[in-house]
Amino acid sequence: MKLVFERSLPGFVNNYLQDCTIPADFSSVRAQKPSLPEVPESELARHYTTLASQTRGVNGGFYPLGSCTMKYNPAAHEAYAALPGFNVHPLAPPDAVQGCMAVLWDTQRALCEICGMDEFALQPAAGAHGEYAGLLLIRAFHRANGDTVRRNILIPDSAHGTNPASAAMAGFHVVNVPSTSEGLVDLDALRSLANEETAGLMLTNPNTVGLFDRNIEEITRIIHDVGGLCYYDGANLNAVMGIARPGDMGFDVVHVNLHKTFSTPHGGGGPGSGPVGCKAFLRRFLPAGHIIKQSDGSYISETPESSIGRIKLFYGNFLVIVRALAYILTLGSDGLKQASEIAVLNANYLLSKISDLYDVPYPGHCMHEFVISLDRFNKSHNVRALDIAKALIDCGIHPPTMYFPLIVQEALMFEPTETETLATLDEAAEALRSLYRMILEMPEHLQNAPHNTAISRPDETLAARKPHLTFQ
Numbered sequence: 001m002k003l004v005f006e007r008s009l010p011g012f013v014n015n016y017l018q019d020c021t022i023p024a025d026f027s028s029v030r031a032q033k034p035s036l037p038e039v040p041e042s043e044l045a046r047h048y049t050t051l052a053s054q055t056r057g058v059n060g061g062f063y064p065l066g067s068c069t070m071k072y073n074p075a076a077h078e079a080y081a082a083l084p085g086f087n088v089h090p091l092a093p094p095d096a097v098q099g100c101m102a103v104l105w106d107t108q109r110a111l112c113e114i115c116g117m118d119e120f121a122l123q124p125a126a127g128a129h130g131e132y133a134g135l136l137l138i139r140a141f142h143r144a145n146g147d148t149v150r151r152n153i154l155i156p157d158s159a160h161g162t163n164p165a166s167a168a169m170a171g172f173h174v175v176n177v178p179s180t181s182e183g184l185v186d187l188d189a190l191r192s193l194a195n196e197e198t199a200g201l202m203l204t205n206p207n208t209v210g211l212f213d214r215n216i217e218e219i220t221r222i223i224h225d226v227g228g229l230c231y232y233d234g235a236n237l238n239a240v241m242g243i244a245r246p247g248d249m250g251f252d253v254v255h256v257n258l259h260k261t262f263s264t265p266h267g268g269g270g271p272g273s274g275p276v277g278c279k280a281f282l283r284r285f286l287p288a289g290h291i292i293k294q295s296d297g298s299y300i301s302e303t304p305e306s307s308i309g310r311i312k313l314f315y316g317n318f319l320v321i322v323r324a325l326a327y328i329l330t331l332g333s334d335g336l337k338q339a340s341e342i343a344v345l346n347a348n349y350l351l352s353k354i355s356d357l358y359d360v361p362y363p364g365h366c367m368h369e370f371v372i373s374l375d376r377f378n379k380s381h382n383v384r385a386l387d388i389a390k391a392l393i394d395c396g397i398h399p400p401t402m403y404f405p406l407i408v409q410e411a412l413m414f415e416p417t418e419t420e421t422l423a424t425l426d427e428a429a430e431a432l433r434s435l436y437r438m439i440l441e442m443p444e445h446l447q448n449a450p451h452n453t454a455i456s457r458p459d460e461t462l463a464a465r466k467p468h469l470t471f472q
Contacts, residue, residue, distance in 0.1 A: 001054075001454050004047045005471040008037035014044070035471075054454050056398045058266075062424050064350075066369045066401035066413025067160065067208055069238045069260035074330070077263070077323040086322055090314040094300050101299035104291045104315060107275075107325045114328075114336065115234070115254050116247020117277030121286045122321055123312040127235060128162040130255030130274025131202070133287060135170035136308040137253055137278055138200045138229045140285040144306060150199035150228070156185050158209055158405045160235055163202045172199060179407055183209040183362040185219055194226045204233035205249065206240070208405040208413070210347065210366035220250025229253060237261045238417070239344055239368035242337030253278050262324035271317040273324070287311045342418035343368040346425060350416050353429035357436040361408050369415035371408050378410050381443040385410040388435055390457060391449035395431040 234256035389399035
């Protein structure tokens with residue numbers, strides 16, 4: 001496929017603007033004319049349409065990206081977010097946008113009920129942003145108590161990669177907690193690591209290998225017994241929504257990903273949304289801009305007395321929140337529970353269709369996602385997880401998460417989500433079974449996949465570290 005610059009022909013200009021009647025300020029004019037492609041409108045439309053057709057998204061096919069919950073985003077929610085009443089200026093006074101503030105309040109209360117929290121703040125703009133905000137709440141709590149020696153955050157080795165980074169950014173020292181051979185938190189190791197320097201624990205349940213930790217109440221008790229707080233990474237909430245609540249498991253702080261669990265747009269750099277919730281004793285530390293409902297039924301935003309400060313302008317990514325509330329109200333409590341049940345069912349169904357061929361490091365029933373290992377085939381046929389992921393593109397399937405979690409060698413992590421049909425899961429299973437046969441018979445074909453894309457396999461390390469961002 002040619003780049004739009006390569007389609008450029010001098011003289012083709014699409015200029016639909018009238019001549020400017022305002023005198024130009026030549027002090028800011030470029031010394032040289034910008035190097036822009038010159039193409040007719042028809043060629044420009046074809047160029048971007050072709051690019052769009054080569055982009056793999058959840059609307060274009062199966063997208064089993066593990067731990068990211070790439071579920072279908074209902075088109076109706078886009079219409080709700082586009083309603084004229086939601087097209088408001090972010091600096092509009094509260095009395096002029098009471099309807100919008102009611103949306104924020106209702107979302108806060110719904111998330112509190114779903115997660116077992118007492119308060120929620122909607123400002124964080126992404127999951128990792130929510131992690132950071134939650135950790136600031138923990139830091140503020142300990143500082144308010146004069147507890148300055150608590151500088152360690154305990155994090156399981158199966159944690160999301162953003163957890164250690166968020167803890168470090170919040171000024172904590174990261175302490176790694178090993179997993180057992182079953183893929184769960186090692187309780188003996190946790191007890192030995194928890195002490196008077198422990199500020200808290202970061203954990204997601206189910207964890208990144210798709211397992212619900214049956215010892216979760218003991219885990220949070222160990223941390224509380226030494227004076228630490230427990231933080232729940234809500235990235236995997238899609239497995240337990242409506243069934244189990246982090247607050248009931250013993251967690252004090254939680255963030256949720258609206259773009260994962262509550263079906264709002266995901267990927268492409270944003271906008272995301274990662275609201276952070278907490279128990280009542282942490283309310284006074286919440287970010288500025290917290291929505292409260294007054295006795296007369298009106299809504300205002302406030303800055304709590306010991307707030308960690310403003311972490312996002314205005315009210316967060318408002319239209320993303322509108323979409324999430326639409327999802328919650330559309331499904332209701334029974335529907336949210338059913339969504340989680342079907343997500344778990346779909347993951348176990350797909351796993352059952354391929355587990356006789358691929359190695360499953362932690363066998364048995366999974367939750368919403370599962371991990372397989374290609375380590376055996378890497379050693380026997382020189383076929384790695386990367387090769388299978390690339391070959392799935394030729395099957396019309398977006399690659400699953402690769403090489404994560406780090407505790408599994410040559411890992412591929414699949415999350416089917418509840419929005420995939422039985423037929424789609426069967427097709428995916430057959431694709432994986434056909435790739436298994438190819439491992440044994442044509443490994444070199446997999447090593448050079450994909451074969452049916454605009455470009456073949458790039459040097460991904462070089463592309464990440466030395467990208468060419470401008471046309472030469």
